[in-house]
Amino acid sequence: MSLTRYDVCVVGGGVMGCSTALFLARGGMKVALLEKHALCRGASGVNAGTLTLHMTRAALVPYAIKAWDMWMHPETWLGHGVLATAAPGLSLAFTPAEQELLEQRAAARREYGADIRLLSGHEAKRIEPGIPESCLSAAYCETDGFASAYLTGKAFHEALLLAGVTIIENADVDSITPPGESYRISANQGSLQIQANRLVLAGGVWLEPLLALIGITLPVKTLINQLIVTERMPPVMRTVLSIANGLLSMKQFANGTVVIGGGWQGRGHRDSGKPETIPENLIGNLRLGQYVCPALAEARVARIWLGLESETADAMPVIGPLAGFPELYVIGCVHSGYTSGPYMGKLLAGSLLGNEPEMPLFNPSRLIIPAGSEPDTIAEKINEQH
Incomplete structure (x- = not known):
């Protein structure tokens, strides 16, 4: 041959x-x-398209900063855009334990070059009015955003x-x-x-x-990450929202849909065909999203999908x-x-x-x-x- x-x-x-x-x-x-x-x-x-430093492992922050700049300027290397949108990121804390975790995570990422600063809950609410009064503090990063992965x-x-x-x-x-x-x-x-x-x-x-x-x-290791997209709704968030414990990531696209993720797992295996949603994890993800952004109580789920993430x-x-x-x-x-x-x-x-x-x-x-x-x-x- x-x-x-x-x-x-x-x-x-x-x-x-x-x-x-x-x-x-x-x-x-x-x-x-x-x-x-x-x-x-x-x-x-099939991932959420998040372009974030908040959820990037600290040692990988320098790589993510370089790549974030590439996504925001696709004409310099890709030639075609993927609707990449720069938006500030807010990672929120609602308990003293989450505040401590938020401070530790922000400090670790700052060591590697991430421009992350801590805000009070009131300061965070001025940036993102839709979050609840129960937010005690937040980590703020300008280097954040999202793209349309599809x-x-x-x-x-x-x-x-x-x-x-x-x-x-x-x-x-x-x-x-x-x-x-x-x-x-x-x-x-x-x-x-x-x-x-x-x-x-x-x-x-x-x-x-x-x-x-x-x-x-x-x-x-294969992780079966679950993602949720809502129907179109009026603007309810202007930042990429996450929380200190890492179980939530949300952003609203220009068409009004909100994508909700954050590592909630489905069931399946890389060789078993189509993965499946775990209902209690779906409900938990939605409840957490609604807690962080109460306006989501008015949203209806349009689609659920799962993506496979690899881990060493x-x-x-x-x-x-x-x-x-x-x-x-x-x-x-x-x-x-x-x-x-x-x-x-x-x-x-x-x-x-x-x-x-x-x-x-x-x-x-x-x-x-x-x-x-x-x-x-x-x-x-x-x-x-x-």
Whole structure:
């Protein structure tokens, strides 16, 4: 069989995989991008589109700041907008314990460059009149906002084609042959064959089974995040609202709909098909949203959906080369990954192109379980966190 040979094959067409492929192609490489379904229709297309520092892990704040600027200026790199909207973010506290947590979280993020300041409840209410009088304090950050995640795939598709990337959707990778001189990637039961000098795995929650194809064990937890969108309603919020304990994220789009999320879980598994809502979690999410913004009592739910988020044992990303496998790279498993994704993809692409990264990568080899050993330590660490 005659195979088309590429400089790089990227497996995974979410924000991180698309960004990596885009910047590699613009750097002069011949790139193939394989996606199991359609571009940015997995986690990258069904998340809430929040572009926030409040919910970004402190150590990732510098990356999120860089990416936030990219989202707000898509003409400089993507060419097509995704309705990115800059709006200040307010994270609220309603109890003394939440106030303490809010102060700790704000201080940790400020250490990494986030411009977050603390406000009294009265000051917060002047900024966001719709919040209740019971708000004791708030953390305020100008670097916040949101985008329409469902537009991401269309924007990337056009940018990638213009850059000369070969896009292959509905490509379910079933085998990877480790390199002699190159990698061979087989998909759809062998009907699709790709040969590439370098391989980037950007499969999100499917990163674990992809790595297993070449004998690497790297556990990845799958979170089933639930999101709610209301029918259109008059303006009820002008900021991105969250709370100190992290169980709520809300914003109102220009068309009047409100998106409510914050990590409330559904049930399901990455391989089990369509995930399902847990009714009590749905009710809890709605009640919390209504408590923070009482005007939502007048809203009706228009749609509920669930998205899959990947998480490593230490809840930090994997971005960089894999030791022992020449020219094999991994990127993924980032909390607030939609926020940080474009910059992290650009960072990895720059590394492959021979540039010195302006920020550190995240060595994936730290999480690999050696062949023949028991995966107790990492598996236990994942379970302890949930």
